[in-house]
Amino acid sequence: MTKKNLRNLVSDYKNYAFVLLAASVFLYIGVVLPGQGKEPLYDWVMMGTTFLFLVGSYSCFRISLNYKKQLDEQEEL
Template sequence: MNKKHVQHLMTDYKRYAFVLLAVSVFLYIGMLIPAQGQEPSAIKEYVMMGTTSVFLAAAFFCFKRSITYKKRLDEQEDA
């Protein structure tokens, strides 16, 4: 892969990670704020927490991939 392509991949994964992290925060806040006039449902809470966990795991994966591409870019610059 050329230098420019690796740079774009690193930037894309970092953006994906920030978007996934922001969505997971909104989902978590939505779970904490009680719904008006509705009884809290245990199943709904489990689904919201599961979805939040999946988004956090995906954000972590994207951050790791971004770091991998950053290291690859640094190695190409040193060579």
């Protein structure tokens, strides 16, 4: 891969990770705030989605870090 492609992949995966992180925060806030007449099933679904988004965010950060290491290795050469 070229350096330009690696730089683009690093920034793309970081952006994906931040978007997933922000979405998980909003979903968590929706769980924490009291809701009148809200069914408990909704809380479980939103907490599950929050967890999945956090796992996705972590995965995107790890992938971004791997591409960053590849970019650093190519720049050393």
